[in-house]
Amino acid sequence: METDDTGNRLRFQLELEFVQCLANPNYLNFLAQRGYFKDKAFVNYLKYLLYWKEPEYAKYLKYPQCLHMLELLQYEHFRKELVNAQCAKFIDEQQILHWQHYSRKRMRLQQALAEQQQQNNTSVK
Amino acid sequence: MAAAAAAAAAATGGGGERSSTRDRLLAALEDLELLARELIEILAISRNQKLPQPGEEGQILELLIQRDGEFQELMKLAVDQGKIHHEMQLLEKVVEKRDNDIQQLQKQLKEAEHILATAVYQAKEKLKSIEKARKGAISSEEIIKYAHRISASNAVCAPLTWVPGDPRRPYPTDLEMRSGLLGQMNNPSTNGVNGHLPGDALAAGRLPDVLAPQYPWQSSDMSMNMLPPNHSNDFMLEPPGHNKENEDDVEVMSTDSSSSSSDSD
Numbered sequence: 001m002e003t004d005d006t007g008n009r010l011r012f013q014l015e016l017e018f019v020q021c022l023a024n025p026n027y028l029n030f031l032a033q034r035g036y037f038k039d040k041a042f043v044n045y046l047k048y049l050l051y052w053k054e055p056e057y058a059k060y061l062k063y064p065q066c067l068h069m070l071e072l073l074q075y076e077h078f079r080k081e082l083v084n085a086q087c088a089k090f091i092d093e094q095q096i097l098h099w100q101h102y103s104r105k106r107m108r109l110q111q112a113l114a115e116q117q118q119q120n121n122t123s124v125k
Numbered sequence: 126m127a128a129a130a131a132a133a134a135a136a137t138g139g140g141g142e143r144s145s146t147r148d149r150l151l152a153a154l155e156d157l158e159l160l161a162r163e164l165i166e167i168l169a170i171s172r173n174q175k176l177p178q179p180g181e182e183g184q185i186l187e188l189l190i191q192r193d194g195e196f197q198e199l200m201k202l203a204v205d206q207g208k209i210h211h212e213m214q215l216l217e218k219v220v221e222k223r224d225n226d227i228q229q230l231q232k233q234l235k236e237a238e239h240i241l242a243t244a245v246y247q248a249k250e251k252l253k254s255i256e257k258a259r260k261g262a263i264s265s266e267e268i269i270k271y272a273h274r275i276s277a278s279n280a281v282c283a284p285l286t287w288v289p290g291d292p293r294r295p296y297p298t299d300l301e302m303r304s305g306l307l308g309q310m311n312n313p314s315t316n317g318v319n320g321h322l323p324g325d326a327l328a329a330g331r332l333p334d335v336l337a338p339q340y341p342w343q344s345s346d347m348s349m350n351m352l353p354p355n356h357s358n359d360f361m362l363e364p365p366g367h368n369k370e371n372e373d374d375v376e377v378m379s380t381d382s383s384s385s386s387s388d389s390d
Contacts, residue, residue, distance in 0.1 A: 021302050
């Protein structure tokens with residue numbers, strides 16, 4: 001049925017958006033503080049969302065980090081910890097640092113290359 | 126004396142059927158020796174004086190001849206037995222050699238079996254990994270496209286010019302969340318704090334009533350292959366326009382705990 005398809009498409013999009021929002025540690029902190037993680041239905045929903053790990057679904061994710069957060073969210077201890085703002089802040093910082101990993105690496109490589117070239121130039125002269 | 130010698134011979138002879146040839150030979154020799162000695166004694170005595178018993182020498186002679194005959198037979202027997210014994214030894218040597226051969230073969234067989242078992246096991250492992258790889262085969266083009274998509278948008282790698290004041294993040298920010306479909310589902314209320322959707326965040330389970338099936342996503346059939354194999358009647362979507370307690374969420378889990386497992390049925 002056409003209406004079925006539309007509905008399913010909409011649901012797909014909504015779930016896609018929601019699962020990616022889980023990559024935001026501030027949002028997780030927000031959810032934790034509002035007590036959503038204590039709701040069993042919500043926890044079940046998080047478990048249900050694990051289907052995004054399969055390749056045919058994962059290819060639609062723009063922020064694949066959300067999958068890792070989703071996995072962590074399956075653990076009750078993690079959910080409890082997220083109530084603290086410091087926890088969320090720590091996760092945020094680590095995420096950003098990790099995010100910068102490759103650009104830092106590239107910069108280091110470029111610097112090394114530049115230094116090498118300088119050395120070559122000075123030795124040639 | 127002759128009687129004593131005969132008795133001794135009989136004793137050793139009848140002492141058991143199992144007396145060895147050697148014993149019998151020795152016994153026969155002893156008898157011969159005894160008889161010879163007696164004969165000589167009698168002859169010596171009869172030279173000096175008259176015989177107390179007249180026919181004794183003859184008896185002793187006969188016994189002597191008899192014993193000699195036995196002795197000869199026993200000697201033949203001994204020679205035969207010697208030959209047999211020699212053959213037995215040869216055969217034993219052959220048997221020993223065969224035994225060694227068998228043991229050697231056994232060792233080699235065991236070794237071969239071990240090697241084959243290892244080879245088979247490794248081959249099976251290899252097949253398993255081949256199968257696994259085949260299952261997860263994705264075209265390289267698709268992977269490259271995906272990699273490009275997540276990198277170009279700076280979703281997994283920071284932009285090269287990023288400095289601490291930059292609002293860009295490796296996760297969807299406030300703004301992005303609000304401008305997405307989720308954020309637009311409800312009437313946006315007051316601006317929230319960083320990181321949450323307008324109004325409250327996704328609520329779960331707060332909607333007590335089952336809504337009348339007026340919305341397409343409440344049907345139970347899953348026609349699209351995209352969605353995971355769950356019954357959609359397990360989830361109740363909150364229709365837009367219902368603003369119960371500022372709920373922003375669209376999906377509400379049914380409170381039935383048996384539903385909402387993500388395993389397919």
